[in-house]
Amino acid sequence: MNQLNSTIGAPLVVMKGIVKCFPGVIALNQVDFELLPGEVHVLLGENGAGKSTLIKVLSGAFPADSGEIFIYGEKVVIESPEVPLKKGLRFIYQELNLVPQIDIARNIFLGVEPLGIRKLGIINTSTLYKTASQLLERFNIQLDPHRIVSTLSVTQQKMVEIARALVTDARVIVLDEPTDVLESTSRNDLFKVINHLKKEGVGFIYISHRYAEVYELGDRVTILRDGKNVGTFSIRDLTLETMIEKMIGGKIGKQYPSLPAPQEKIILRLENFYKGTVVQGVDFSLRKGELLGITGLMGAGKTELARAIAGVDPPTSGSLYIEDEKVMVRTPEEAIRHGISFLTENRKTEGLILDQSLRNNYGLPNINRLSPFGMVKIKKMNDEIDFYMKELTIKAPHRFTLAGQLSGGNQQKLVLAKWLGTHAKVIIFDEPTRGIDIIGRREVYRIMQELLAEGTSILMFTSDYAEAMEMSHRVMVMRRGKIVKEFPRSSASEDDILKAAIGVGEFR
Amino acid sequence: MVSSSLLKQFQRATQALLGLVTINVIFFIFAPTYRAISNFQTIFSQATVLGVMAVGTTVVLLSAGLDLSVGSILTFVAVSVGSMLNLQYPVWLIVFIALGIGAFWGTVNGLIIVITGVSPLIVTLGMMMILRGFSELLGAGKDMSSFPRAFRALGSGYFIPVLIMAAAYLVVAFMLGKTRLGFNAYAIGGNQEVARLSGIRVNKCKVIYYAIGGLMAGLAAVLLTARLNFANSTFGQGMEMNSIAAVVIGGTSMSGGIGGVGRTIIGVLIMTCLASGLSHMGVGSSWQRVSIGIVIILAVWIDTAQRKRTL
Amino acid sequence: MQTNPNVKPPGVGSGTLVKNNKYQLIFRSQWFLLLLAEFLIAIITGIVNPRFFTISNVINVLEQIAVLGIVSSGMTLLIISGEIDISVGANIGLSSCVMAIMIKSGIGVFPSFVTGIALAIFSSFLVGLTAHTFKAPSFITSLAFISVFQGIALAITKGSFQTIYGQAETIGMTRLGNVLPLSFVISLGAYLVVHFILAYTKFGRRIYSVGSNPAAAYLSGISVIKTKYYAFLFSGFFVGIGSMVLLSRIGAAQPSTGSGIELKAIGAVVIGGTPLSGGKGRIIGTLLGVLLMGIISNALNMMRVNPYYQQVTFGLLIIASLAMSIFSSYKGHARSEKSTKKAIE
Known part of the structure; x- marks a missing residue:
């Protein structure tokens, strides 16, 4: 020290x-x-x-x-x-912490508005807007302090938040x-401000x-x-x-298991897939027992493509073939019927019901299969979740334990269990290991390996380039809604993928 | 300064203004008796009661609260005022007490909501029941009419009531546009957690907003009893719905954080013109009630549609 | 570095301690307390006025809670699914007026009842439909529909009483074996149906999922909208049955019939342990909640409390019991204020 x-x-x-x-x-x-x-x-x-x-x-x-x-x-x-x-003390949280309905200046001064007459809490509005615009200038933020925050981009909102932290003597x-949400130029601006304030003794x-x-x-x-x-x-x-x-x-040991070779038969084929302006004509096919990794920068259209295939937000145009038969998938319900399962990236908010039991969570997509004539076969459901808890080594005292009490890795395994129950032909993973520790990751990979061996096909959308490279038979890189490059397994470095994702050297 | 912020709200409420003009044009064409100058005087004096009440409701809704008991607060205050007038108190004291009682019940609402964490919907629905009971107890078998002339002056004609309403609007507009208390209402209505983490005393503020809502209901009760020159325990039933409707039609969001009193006044005029016009066209009070329900649903629809566009 | 003596030893809280005692816990706190409260009130009232324990009075209580029980059963489904309908009272008013007018004009009792029930189902569906299509919370649309239903009822009755004394008394007045009121048996049937739905059917499981986490439910292939619509339809059906029983017992209807029942029904459901935020709850709790309402109302009558004071007491009681149930559910949960905001919506 x-x-x-x-x-x-x-x-x-x-x-x-x-x-x-x-x-x-x-x-x-x-x-x-x-x-x-x-x-x-x-x-x-x-x-x-x-x-x-x-x-x-x-x-x-x-x-x-x-x-x-x-x-x-x-x-x-x-x-x-x-x-x-x-x-x-000033705090800038991970999630955005602004009031979206009111303007920038009011957000900056939230709770510390400059007062004209102190006792009555009367605000000096002209000072408020003047100081706010001075502050924005200091950070090179070219924004009108009167603008409503909900009309700003995420980066702009983050900058407003940072300005807010500095408005009074911090x-x-x-x-x-x-x-995480900043572009690199704003990042440099932020670092400059930090280094400057450091010299003034701010911690x-x-x-x-x-x-x-x-x-x-x-x-x-x-x-x-x-x-x-x-x-x-x-x-x-x-x-x-x-x-x-x-x-x-x-x-850090060996992380990625070996993958069994895929079969010849094509399970899923996309033709000319469009979703608004974010997915711009995607074609590919997925073979039985194959793991296809799709990666790219944030905003490249990965999640949108995944959700379009799974029918969560149906595509604007394009066709989807399952075993050479054209199918319509416009809701998750139809996706499940056609053998497509989708594991969302937002495990806690969209994947599980945290205040319900493991068993009830398992029942979510399986309830149709488990309830002929609308009556639930409770015993069968219990048996199945017990089976998967053992099979996937979900660490929980009981099937009635609440999903919210599990660790991240075990929650992901529970999500997996719930979808394994549907015996899907294709499983779509969106960021399968985000927020999961190393040990949990290994187990998720092991389960993927076993699924592939059983002939299930996997589509893996990930922003972890190493994972994409090492865990897939093929990796496709997306940029601006299009597939721009394809690599076979372990044939490229993370750097190569990044270059493809950014588009370096394209015009050479 | 105040007027400029009011003006901005007027601009944003152009849609509501358009609605007001449209219904007036329709009634002008189809209801001959509606056109009379005297009718507009009536409309103005009728609008004052709802107008004053809606000012309070605006503040509550802005902070993402809800008060269904304001109608019953009005009833209770009206009955209290009615019983007091026979006691020969001076008028200013009675008005003061009326406002105090209204603010008291608003505060009680706010405190219960803040302390227990029960949803405002249920608390104020319960309070509605409680206050109706109290009003019946207080007003049973009493003759509450023929008030002193000085008191009646507060509600008669349209000049004094409109003046009182204007004062209420200016005060609240100033509060919302220029004071920390008002700024906090938008912040709390927009995102309560952010407001809390910014060091705003959310609970204290909320209680004050409910108190303002109650106070305005008390003032509305004074105007109503003075104008009608009597009071009873069925007064003001359903007023909370009209008040919410007026606020939402004006363009204040039911989910909080967006709006202001400038818009509310347009909403109030729409509601009053609608009621007047419909009765001039021979539509009975029961169908007017139906139309209020439909208008609220429409207003909520417009509200959500607009929110989708701006967010 | 000094150690703080208050620090819990590490390891506590993981594994065994968190083992699931939830059902027992609920039973120990909420339902047990409810029963206890009911016994206490009954005993105190019995001491003040011994007539409380006479058979005729007990039957009276059962008869009086029948309609509330039927309506609360439907409300339980709705609240668990994450919705609410505060227009049920006005809905009862409208449908019972329609039934009464039809019976009065000579149309048979049976078709009148069927029409009334169908109307109640439709009205309730409208609340759900507008809430969904306008993307507004159902408490707002149902609030607006109070005016609509009451207004229509006023218009068709012209504000007057619709009496049908002696024309459709079977359902409301019959006592099985001269003791057990048929209306109460019908309400028991309602509880049973809802219990069956919640515990054994696909629809029941979906209601819980949709109320708890609609996003997760949707991604798991559950149609959230359809499930909620069904909940509204069922609630409407029970409202219709409730109006039928009520009309048959009273023998008359007016637009204000049933007004105020919404608060009692919501109160009964929430006192019974179903949170307003949805996703949880069981019908047994609702049954106990309804019973509490009935006993208190009867006790107040027995003690000759002024009816207006009764109204005041009820309002206070409902708020207080909701507050208590919120406190007890807060105890084990480190929840932020967001959940209360969610509860409002």
Whole structure:
């Protein structure tokens, strides 16, 4: 720590022995954390490690079960979001936190409007708009402060949020994965602002999963794993490899299993698929027992294509053939009838009913099959879910356990179980391993391998290039709604895929 | 400053304005008696009661709340006022007490909603029942008519009532457009969680909004009893529906966060002209009631259609 | 670093402790408390007025909760599916007026009842249809339909009482074995039908899914709209049956018949443990909730409380019990305020 000569001074924030439990999980277990003035302190950890929970405890979004918090050396009890705000702490959350119906200036000054007559709470509107536009200029945001926030793009909204954090004298700024939605130019603008404020002694807590950013911006890093603090390190002392190992708690071994060879028979064929302006004429065919990976940048049309094939948001035009028979799939119901299953990327909001039991979740797509004449065969349903719980090693005490109490990996396996019950010919995975730890991933891959061996075909939409390359028989890269490139398995590097996804070298 | 923000709301409410003009044109053509100047005077004085009430409802709906008990608050205040007038209190004191009672019940609504977390729909529906009961108890077997002239002056003609309504509108417009309390209403109605995380005391604000709703219902009760020169316990039943309808037709979103009082006044005029025009065309009160229901559904439809376009 | 003595030892909370005791828990808290409350009220009233425990009074209670029970059964389906209909009272008013007018004009009792029930089903469907097509929450559209139904009822009756004394009394007045009111048996039938739907049928499972997480249900091949429409149709059917029983017992109808029952029905359902946010709940809870309403109403009568005070008491009671049920459901759940907002909509 002696290297951090720029960060002399008493710590701005100290958190000691923070514990936070949710039903069924300990999200934070005796976590300590410290932030010095003028440093960028990175919080690192896999999804579900407790990073966001720690921040929300500090912000007063919910209280900790136990532990102590000191701000500027003074012990505080954070019972509401007002407390840290008054102390000069500012929070920028992962999800957008603006009021969409009102304009930019009002959002920037939400709760801290400049008052003309203080006692009566009368707002000086001209100052409000003037200060807002000055602030926007400072960040190179060319926006009229009168614009309603709902008309802005996601990047613009994020920038407004960042401007909001800086509107009053902030001494601590917490950024929860702020660059995820930013374009690279706005990212640079943001970094410039951060470096500038650092010199003024502002402390930053920065949550990110982009290693490059960690090295570019961070001074120290605290690594969390399963709700526990693994340790705090100076970033210069830490190689990328050790950092990742500490994060996942073990060596990175071989991740991807071998894949059985696909059969000749074509199961699914797309012809001239269009969906609005996002999917622009896609053709491909999928063979029996084949895993076809489809990848591309965010906004390339992957999810839209997946949802169009699955009938969730039906295509505007184009034909779909299943075993050479043209079929119409306009709702998920019809997709299931034709043997297509779709595992959504939003496991928690669209894949499962978190406050219902494993069994009821299993029943969702299988209820038709399990209830002749409208009567549910409950015993059969119980037997089936028990079977899949064993088969897929879903770790849960009972079939009546609530889905929300499972870990991310087990939830994904439950989603899988529910769709395996429909005995689909084609399973569409949208981001199958997002938010799942290394061990969970391996199990998902193993299940995919077994499915392929049984002759099920898989369409995998993923933005993880390594996964796309190593887990598929073929990879197709999408850009602006079109398939631009195809690679056979393990024939290209992540870099090659990225180039194809961005479109580098196309005009050569 | 106030007028400029009012003007902006007027601009955004052009659709509602168009609706108002359209129905007036229709009634002008098809209902000869509707055209009379005296009829418009009646319309204005009728509009004041609904208008005052709708101001309060606007604030509540803006903050994504709902108060179905305002009609019953009006009843209760009317009956209270009726019983007090026979006690020979000075008029200003009676008005003051009336507003206080209205604000009190609004506050009670707000407190229950905030503390228990029960949905406003149920709380205020329950409160509607409670207040109807209280009004019956208070008003049973009492002669509540022939009020003092000074009191009647508050509601007679159209000049004083319109003046009172205008005052109510200006105060609330100022509150919404220029004060932190008003800004917070939009924030809470737009996204309560964001408002909370921004350090806004959501619960405190909500209670105040319900109190304003109640206060305006109290004021409406004063205007109504003064104009009709009597009070009884069936007063104001169904007024909450008319009030919500007026606000939503004006263009304030039922889901909160969008709207303002400038639009509400157009909604109020539409409702009043509609009622007047229909009765001039010989449509009975029962079918008028049906039409109010249909108008609300239409307004909700327009509301959702517009929200889809802007978001 | 000092250790905080309040910290729970790690490991607690995972595995065994979270094992599913949910049903027992619910039983221990909500339903058990309900029964207890009912017994307590009954005993106290019995002490104040011994007439409370006479057979004729018990029959009276059963008769009085019959209609509420039938309507609440349908409401249970609706609320679990994530919808609500506060126009059921007005719907009863309209359909019973239509039935009464038809019977009065000499059309047979049977076709009149069938028409009335069909009308109730249609009215309820309209609420659902407008909610869906206009993408508005059903509490708003049903709010608007209160005016529509009441207005139509006023128009067709011209505001006057429609009496049919002695013309259709069988359903409302019959007592099986001279003791058990037929109307109560019908309400038991309603509970049973709803229980059967919820526990054993595909439609029942879908109602839970749709009420809990419509997005997940839709992606799993369940037609959310169709399921909700069915819930409205069923609720309308029960409203129709309820109007029939009510008309038959009272022998007269007017537009305000049934007004206020919506709050009692919603109250009964929620007191019985079905949250307004939908996705959960069982009919047994509703039955107990209805019983509570009946006992309290009867107790107030027995204690000769002014009917207007009774109204006040009921309003307070419903709010209080809803608040209690919300508190008890909050206990184990770390929920944000969003869930309350969801409950409103």
